[in-house]
Amino acid sequence: MRKPNLKLNGAVQRVLAEKDVSRRNFLRMAGGGALLAGAGTSSLLYAGQAQAKVKTNAHVVIVGAGAAGLSCATRLSRELDGANITIIDRRRNHYYQPGLTLVATGVWNVDQTVDRNERYLPSSVNWVHAMVREYDPDNNRVITDAGEAISYDYLMVTTGLQVNHSAVEGMSPELIGTRGIGCVYDRPEYAQQTWTAIDKYTREGGRALFTRAPGAMKCAGAPLKMAMLTESRMKERGNRARGEFHYLTPGTSLFAVEATNEWLINNFAERDISLHWDHQLVAIDADARRATFQTPIGRETLDYDFIHVVPPMSAPDSLRESPLAAAEGPARGWLEVDRFSLQHARYANVYGAGDIVGTPIGKTAASVKAQVPVAVTNMVQSIAGREHTASYDGYTSCPLITGLGKAILVEFDYNLDMVPSFDFISPYEEHWVPWVMKDRLLLAAYRAMLRGRI
Numbered sequence: 308m309r310k311p312n313l314k315l316n317g318a319v320q321r322v323l324a325e326k327d328v329s330r331r332n333f334l335r336m337a338g339g340g341a342l343l344a345g346a347g348t349s350s351l352l353y354a355g356q357a358q359a360k361v362k363t364n365a366h367v368v369i370v371g372a373g374a375a376g377l378s379c380a381t382r383l384s385r386e387l388d389g390a391n392i393t394i395i396d397r398r399r400n401h402y403y404q405p406g407l408t409l410v411a412t413g414v415w416n417v418d419q420t421v422d423r424n425e426r427y428l429p430s431s432v433n434w435v436h437a438m439v440r441e442y443d444p445d446n447n448r449v450i451t452d453a454g455e456a457i458s459y460d461y462l463m464v465t466t467g468l469q470v471n472h473s474a475v476e477g478m479s480p481e482l483i484g485t486r487g488i489g490c491v492y493d494r495p496e497y498a499q500q501t502w503t504a505i506d507k508y509t510r511e512g513g514r515a516l517f518t519r520a521p522g523a524m525k526c527a528g529a530p531l532k533m534a535m536l537t538e539s540r541m542k543e544r545g546n547r548a549r550g551e552f553h554y555l556t557p558g559t560s561l562f563a564v565e566a567t568n569e570w571l572i573n574n575f576a577e578r579d580i581s582l583h584w585d586h587q588l589v590a591i592d593a594d595a596r597r598a599t600f601q602t603p604i605g606r607e608t609l610d611y612d613f614i615h616v617v618p619p620m621s622a623p624d625s626l627r628e629s630p631l632a633a634a635e636g637p638a639r640g641w642l643e644v645d646r647f648s649l650q651h652a653r654y655a656n657v658y659g660a661g662d663i664v665g666t667p668i669g670k671t672a673a674s675v676k677a678q679v680p681v682a683v684t685n686m687v688q689s690i691a692g693r694e695h696t697a698s699y700d701g702y703t704s705c706p707l708i709t710g711l712g713k714a715i716l717v718e719f720d721y722n723l724d725m726v727p728s729f730d731f732i733s734p735y736e737e738h739w740v741p742w743v744m745k746d747r748l749l750l751a752a753y754r755a756m757l758r759g760r761i
Contacts, residue, residue: 360388361691368459370439370449372396374404374672374757375465375661377427378679381759383463384429386687393433393459395451399424401757402495403750405672408529408708410498411491412536413506414746417499427757439466442629444654461686464631464642464659466623468525468670474619476590476599486593487613491533492525492620504613509541512549513612516598518588520617521557523641525662525670528705528717530554531561531571533615538578539710552580553609555600557587563668564723566735567707567715574709588616622663631657638665646721647698649682655689658682666701667721672749673704676756702726706745714741 367383369376372394380394401422409415428434437451448458470493472478482488484500487508491498508515517534519527534554541550554561554575561575561582562568575582583600586607590599591614599608621627622641631651633643642659643652646666651657660678662670669678677699684697701721708714716732719725725734732740755761 360386361687362388363390363690365460365690366391366393366458367461367463367686368449368457369394369463369465370396371464371466371661371663372398372401372424372428372434373465373467373661374753375467375663375675375679376463377401377424377757378675378759379463379465379660379683380432381427381429381757382679382683383687384431385759386683387690390690391433392429392431393435393457394428395435395437395439395449395457396424397436397438399436401427403753404525405745405749405753407491407495407498408532408536409746410495411489411501411505411533412540413502414536414711417495419750420495420498422754427754439625441625442631444630444651444657447656460656461690462654462657463682463686464626464657464663465661466626466663468620468662469623470525470618470620472616472618475588475616477593478591478616478618482591482593487596487611488591488593488616489533489613490616490618491529492617501615505537505540508613509537509544509546509550511612512541512546514551514610515553516609516611516614517552517554518586518598518615518617519554519556519558520619521587522619522621523670524617524620526705527670528562528707530615530617532708534580535574535578535709536711537613537615538580543711552578553583554580555583555586555588557585559584562717564717564719564725566725567717570715570735591616626663630654633665637667641665646701648685648695649678649699650685650689650695658686666699668701668719669703671703671705672753672756673718674702676761677702679756704728706741706749708742708745709737712742713737713739714745716741716744 367390369379383392401424403420406415406420410417437453439449440452441450448456450456472480483490483497484503489501489504491501519530538552541547560568561571585603586600589601596611597608598614599606627640631642633639642663642665644659644664649658660682661675681697681699685695688695704718706714706716715737717734718727727734
């Protein structure tokens with residue numbers, strides 16, 4: 308794996324000096340992962356100091372061994388004394404999904420995003436190599452796809468979400484990397500195959516379409532990053548004049564935070580990236596290289612040389628069709644939790660964290676970092692018979708990469724208020740610091756999160 312090169316040039320040092328951040332302090336923060344450790348701390352509102360280990364013989368089941376699941380397992384094993392902890396997930400590989408946009412645009416090698424779950428799972432945690440087929444919260448049990456019924460006293464749901472390629476007619480994962488089709492989501496190999504398609508497009512040119520899925524989705528900034536990084540890559544190669552860029556969204560804005568939305572609209576105009584509002588991708592003809600969009604005035608079909616497909620996303624079918632899913636409202640189909648405590652709204656012994664929860668915002672790794680301590684703390688307090696004292700304020704973060712070597716760091720909460728963690732990084736200006744964080748620093752901090760260190 309590539310070693311971070313943190314040598315700062317003269318221009319960088321001047322920027323830091325203007326922000327009262329010395330080179331030494333920056334390197335100190337970078338080396339320890341503190342650049343992420345400080346993020347989102349406002350979302351933890353504790354009443355009192357940390358408690359001693361809680362003695363219990365409770366059986367705690369965690370469903371899902373992604374970022375949220377491993378982080379929960381680490382923290383629960385540390386905070387409970389005598390508990391029987393089981394994690395259920397068939398996947399042995401662990402994917403660093405925040406790095407997939409960098410793989411898909413030729414910045415990272417794919418092996419930088421692939422790890423093993425066993426490296427982060429405490430030895431005291433029982434690992435069931437299966438997937439949950441059915442949730443039965445009325446009887447405090449889950450049933451695996453192997454037919455095994457596993458009972459629990461407390462359940463932590465951290466399954467992540469499901470990418471529904473088939474929701475776009477004619478689309479399938481097998482097409483990624485062929486016939487001008489890319490899709491950064493879900494797996495490192497898809498990101499690698501997407502780079503094959505982008506590499507070809509940025510050399511040859513033509514019309515590029517960048518889409519966004521309707522509804523809740525993982526890292527809503529990723530489609531924007533893909534458009535901007537591809538445009539930047541093409542400009543770097545001296546071929547920008549050969550490319551026609553279009554960004555098509557099913558809504559009427561680019562970003563939830565209004566100031567960021569306005570910045571992006573202006574930036575896209577400056578870069579000659581055409582915006583198409585109220586355009587939802589519904590079908591793709593890979594052989595003809597045509598994409599069909601549903602619009603308020605009917606269907607529109609566009610030819611393309613490259614298209615970045617963002618399929619609709621949902622909770623996994625087993626959860627979406629279970630009693631644990633919200634039956635109505637904006638959270639319909641997602642795990643129905645209280646947005647602050649992350650406790651289930653109807654089943655008091657069920658908690659959740661990560662992409663699966665039906666909170667208004669927050670399907671990012673940064674949200675996982677802020678949510679997991681809240682969900683774990685409140686579950687532990689419930690096991691101990693105490694009141695909840697931790698609250699999640701909706702913190703989420705997006706290092707919004709605008710081009711090779713530059714980005715803006717957007718951090719906000721449920722109120723869509725900016726909550727910057729670092730006073731030397733403006734959320735309204737492009738600069739190198741968020742790029743360095745994304746490219747060189749956040750992976751180490753992510754691994755520290757999996758181990759419950761931050």
